[in-house]
Amino acid sequence: MKNLQTEDNNIDFSKLKKYLSDKKEFIDERLDICIKNSNNLKLKESMKYSLMAGGKRLRPILAITTAQIFDCDIEKILPIACAIEMIHTFSLIHDDLPAIDNDDLRRGKKTNHVLYGEAIAIIAGDALLADSFSHIIKNTPSDVSRDDLLRVIEEISLACGSDGMCGGQAIDILSEKQNNIDKETLKYIHTHKTADMIKVSIRSGAIIAKAKDFELEALTDFGNNLGLAFQIVDDILDVIGEEKELGKKVKKDENKITYPKVYGLDASIHIANIYTNKAIEALSIFKDKAEYLRLIAEYNITRKF
Amino acid sequence: MKNLQTEDNNIDFSKLKKYLSDKKEFIDERLDICIKNSNNLKLKESMKYSLMAGGKRLRPILAITTAQIFDCDIEKILPIACAIEMIHTFSLIHDDLPAIDNDDLRRGKKTNHVLYGEAIAIIAGDALLADSFSHIIKNTPSDVSRDDLLRVIEEISLACGSDGMCGGQAIDILSEKQNNIDKETLKYIHTHKTADMIKVSIRSGAIIAKAKDFELEALTDFGNNLGLAFQIVDDILDVIGEEKELGKKVKKDENKITYPKVYGLDASIHIANIYTNKAIEALSIFKDKAEYLRLIAEYNITRKF
Numbered sequence: 001m002k003n004l005q006t007e008d009n010n011i012d013f014s015k016l017k018k019y020l021s022d023k024k025e026f027i028d029e030r031l032d033i034c035i036k037n038s039n040n041l042k043l044k045e046s047m048k049y050s051l052m053a054g055g056k057r058l059r060p061i062l063a064i065t066t067a068q069i070f071d072c073d074i075e076k077i078l079p080i081a082c083a084i085e086m087i088h089t090f091s092l093i094h095d096d097l098p099a100i101d102n103d104d105l106r107r108g109k110k111t112n113h114v115l116y117g118e119a120i121a122i123i124a125g126d127a128l129l130a131d132s133f134s135h136i137i138k139n140t141p142s143d144v145s146r147d148d149l150l151r152v153i154e155e156i157s158l159a160c161g162s163d164g165m166c167g168g169q170a171i172d173i174l175s176e177k178q179n180n181i182d183k184e185t186l187k188y189i190h191t192h193k194t195a196d197m198i199k200v201s202i203r204s205g206a207i208i209a210k211a212k213d214f215e216l217e218a219l220t221d222f223g224n225n226l227g228l229a230f231q232i233v234d235d236i237l238d239v240i241g242e243e244k245e246l247g248k249k250v251k252k253d254e255n256k257i258t259y260p261k262v263y264g265l266d267a268s269i270h271i272a273n274i275y276t277n278k279a280i281e282a283l284s285i286f287k288d289k290a291e292y293l294r295l296i297a298e299y300n301i302t303r304k305f
Numbered sequence: 306m307k308n309l310q311t312e313d314n315n316i317d318f319s320k321l322k323k324y325l326s327d328k329k330e331f332i333d334e335r336l337d338i339c340i341k342n343s344n345n346l347k348l349k350e351s352m353k354y355s356l357m358a359g360g361k362r363l364r365p366i367l368a369i370t371t372a373q374i375f376d377c378d379i380e381k382i383l384p385i386a387c388a389i390e391m392i393h394t395f396s397l398i399h400d401d402l403p404a405i406d407n408d409d410l411r412r413g414k415k416t417n418h419v420l421y422g423e424a425i426a427i428i429a430g431d432a433l434l435a436d437s438f439s440h441i442i443k444n445t446p447s448d449v450s451r452d453d454l455l456r457v458i459e460e461i462s463l464a465c466g467s468d469g470m471c472g473g474q475a476i477d478i479l480s481e482k483q484n485n486i487d488k489e490t491l492k493y494i495h496t497h498k499t500a501d502m503i504k505v506s507i508r509s510g511a512i513i514a515k516a517k518d519f520e521l522e523a524l525t526d527f528g529n530n531l532g533l534a535f536q537i538v539d540d541i542l543d544v545i546g547e548e549k550e551l552g553k554k555v556k557k558d559e560n561k562i563t564y565p566k567v568y569g570l571d572a573s574i575h576i577a578n579i580y581t582n583k584a585i586e587a588l589s590i591f592k593d594k595a596e597y598l599r600l601i602a603e604y605n606i607t608r609k610f
Contacts, residue, residue, distance in 0.1 A: 038468055039493070043475035047467060094431060099404075099423035118404035119478045122427065126399060127467035127475075129431065133438055134462035137455050146451035150442050153458065157439035162352060162432035163343055170348035170432075173424045188344070 013302070016295040020056075023064060027057045027081065034082050034135060046116040046124040047131075051089045054107045058230075059084045059201040062296070066205030066219060069289045077208045079139035080152055083132035084201050087160050090128035091169070091197075093121055100173065129160070144208060152204045159200035168193025176255045186257050187228075194234075195227025202226075202293075218282050225279035226297050232272040233300055235259045276301050318607070321600040325361075328369060332362045332386065339387050339440060351421040351429040356394045359412045363535075364389045364506040367601070371510030371524060374594045382513045384444035385457055388437035389506050392465050395433035396474070396502075398426055405478065434465070449513060457509045464505035473498025481560045491562050492533075499539075500532025507531075507598075523587050530584035531602050537577040538605055540564045581606050 035048045060081035067077040096103040096111040097118060104114050113121035133153060140149055158164055172189045175182075202223035206216045235258040259268040279297045283290040340353045365386035372382040401408040401416040402423060409419050418426035438458060445454055463469055477494045507528035511521045540563040564573035584602045588595040 035467070038472070040467065040472040040475060042479055043467055043472060090431075094427055097427065099427060120475060122399055122402065122404060123471050123475050123478070126395075126431070126434065127471035129434055130462055130466035130469075130471060132462075134459045134466060137459040137462070146455060150451060150454065154439045154442040157435055157437075157442070161435035161439060162340070162345065162348055164435075166428050166432035166435060167343070167345040167348060170345060170425060170428050173428070174347055 011295075011298055011302075013295065013299050016292065016299055019292055019295075020061060023061045024057045027060045027064075027078075027085070028052070030078060030082050031085060034086060035131075042116070043120060043124060043127060046112060046120050047089075047128055049115065050093050050112045050124065051086065051128065053109050055085065055089070057085060058296075059088055059197060062198065062201040062223075062226075062293070063205040065292045065296070066202045067209040068205075069286055069293070070206075070209035070211055070215075072205070072209035073141075076141055076144050077205055079136050080156075080204050080208065081201070082139075083136045084156065084197065084204070086128045086132040086135065087156070087165075088197060090125040090132075091160070091165055093125040093128070095169065097121060100169075133157070148207050148210075152207050155200050155203060155207075159196040164192055164196040164200075165194075168196070172256060175257045178257070181257060181262050183262060186259065186262050189257060190228055190231040190259075191224070194231035195224055198227035198230060199223030215285070218285055221282035222279045222293065222297075225275045225282065226300065229272050229275035229279060229297065230300055232259045232268055232275065233303065236265065236268055236272065237303075239265060272301055316600075316603055316607075318600065318604050321597065321604055324597055325366060325601075328366045329362045332365045332369075332383075332390070333357070335383060335387050336390060339391060340436075347421070348425060348429060348432060351417060351425050352394075352433055354420065355398050355417045355429065356391065356433065358414050360390065360394070362390060363601075364393055364502060367503065367506040367528075367531075367598070368510040370597045370601070371507045372514040373510075374591055374598070375511075375514035375516055375520075377510070377514035378446075381446055381449050382510050384441050385461075385509050385513065386506070387444075388441045389461065389502065389509070391433045391437040391440065392461070392470075393502060395430040395437075396465070396470055398430040398433070400474065402426060405474075438462070453512050453515075457512050460505050460508060460512075464501040469497055469501040469505075470499075473501070477561060480562045483562070486562060486567050488567060491564065491567050494562060495533055495536040495564075496529070499536035500529055503532035503535060504528035520590070523590055526587035527584045527598065527602075530580045530587065531605065534577045534580035534584060534602065535605055537564045537573055537580065538608065541570065541573055541577065542608075544570060577606055 031051055032048075035044050035051060037044055063077055063081040063084060064074055068074065092106060093112045095101050096106055097113055103111055105111065111121075112124060116124065133156075136149070136153060136156075160166065162170075168189050168191065171185060172193055175185055175189065199220060200223075202219050203216065206219045211219065238258065239260045259271060263271060276297050280294050283294050283297075286293075336356055337353075340349050340356065342349055365383075368382050368386040368389060369379055373379065397411060398417045400406050401411055402418055408416055410416065416426075417429060421429065438461075441454070441458060441461075465471065467475075473494050473496065476490060477498055480490055480494065504525060505528075507524050508521065511524045516524065543563065544565045564576060568576060581602050585599050588599050591598075
């Protein structure tokens with residue numbers, strides 16, 4: 001198995017691992033109460049099943065970690081962080097559908113439609129997306145400026161919409177099985193399907209924490225580059241990873257446009273490193289305040305799952 | 306064919322028909338520019354196809370007509386009205402999917418998945434829902450209060466989410482083919498699957514137009530009753546309507562819980578009339594100002610499509 005690592009193999013991630021694990025536990029607790037039980041038990045159960053199916057919570061952690069650069073009260077960003085994870089979960093449920101990627105397994109567990117049927121899985125995804133916006137408005141503390149809140153909602157809606165995540169996903173599907181492999185299309189897919197939601201997680205944290213324009217710009221640059229590095233690492237792991245470690249089928253991207261397919265494996269690893277370095281450089285103005293964001297970028301490139 | 310009419314058969318709807326037709330034309334023009342072309346042509350085409358497939362535009366017309374009771378500038382409510390139609394269109398695309406209602410025909414035209422394939426149809430629905438929120442925020446004039454705008458977005462998100470339209474749709478599907486026909490479940494489905502989005506269209510118009518609390522309450526009452534009457538009429542037309550006039554398959558509700566199935570046809574017509582009368586009564590405080598809302602409720606019960 002090829003090794004996918006930064007040039008510096010000696011970074012100690014134990015502090016980050018503890019941080020990620022604490023934050024994940026904290027977010028899981030809050031996510032667990034996002035879906036209120038009602039007399040619509042089966043739908044709620046289906047939504048909750050996928051929401052609580054053991055995600056890494058990367059996006060909410062990025063939102064919180066960014067806000068905390070500016071010593072922002074975590075409660076101000078938490079409803080937004082949870083909503084972003086709800087949207088991410090919606091996208092996973094729909095991606096796994098028979099008509100799209102037709103995956104039976106996700107994070108080592110049965111996918112939503114396998115357990116609840118296609119109809120409920122489609123509606124559970126829809127409902128997670130729909131509910132995410134009221135979740136933000138209902139739960140964000142009233143001392144967050146209304147203008148900032150509207151700006152964040154607009155950015156999240158754009159990031160997951162037809163020119164964001166959905167757009168990337170559509171082009172990904174339409175490009176399947178095409179022989180004509182095109183680097184621009186590949187970057188479009190990765191930017192919109194993956195990086196847009198990662199970027200908006202970071203921007204949301206910065207906006208709610210009242211970052212200045214130049215700080216928001218630097219963090220946007222970080223988000224874009226981290227998002228691309230993250231998806232390229234995912235592509236690479238699909239080729240070299242172990243099914244058991246990943247908790248999902250590997251080699252499932254065989255019909256898709258991926259970095260390893262377009263650039264080859266070694267060049268893909270190199271490109272992932274370039275984006276990682278660019279991401280880290282963008283953080284320089286924050287010095288030690290951005291320690292965890294920097295560690296997350298470094299850790300991404302060493303991860304095995 | 307049974308006649309589905311109010312007790313007063315002599316209402317002249319020519320004025321209303323002209324009003325509806327003018328408003329539909331106006332809304333169609335605005336909807337046509339809601340979906341911006343980008344390099345994601347196929348997805349945008351698919352979204353636009355369903356959005357422009359000839360809907361009656363009932364929900365946006367209700368939002369605008371309600372706002373105009375209070376002499377509200379139409380531009381203040383128009384982006385919200387269009388967003389509600391985008392959400393309605395998303396729900397139709399997903400309802401028609403093979404895994405849900407499996408309909409090939411809608412308003413006399415091929416359904417989205419027949420034309421674009423299931424994967425793109427799923428994503429087109431997702432994207433219409435996702436984009437609707439940024440559409441509101443980007444296009445609503447800045448003199449609309451930020452608090453009112455957040456309130457409307459929250460209400461729309463709830464109305465289409467897991468305790469609203471998606472919730473009603475889930476129970477509708479889970480109740481199919483059940484022998485145990487239950488009036489409470491039937492009302493739950495109709496209230497949430499249909500009435501919630503009709504109600505929120507009306508409430509949005511009232512909130513943006515700065516209606517007073519007692520006026521908002523009366524309009525909510527109107528919306529609830531109109532929404533239920535509207536869905537019961539739909540159920541009835543599925544039994545007695547002509548496929549050609551409806552532009553969709555009739556008798557397609559055979560596996561579903563419907564009013565005619567639970568109450569019989571005559572009683573269903575009677576119940577639709579009761580809800581219509583309740584809706585009209587709720588408008589009494591507005592006198593002539595609510596003329597078009599009253600006519601819409603009266604017209605609903607006479608419609609053949």
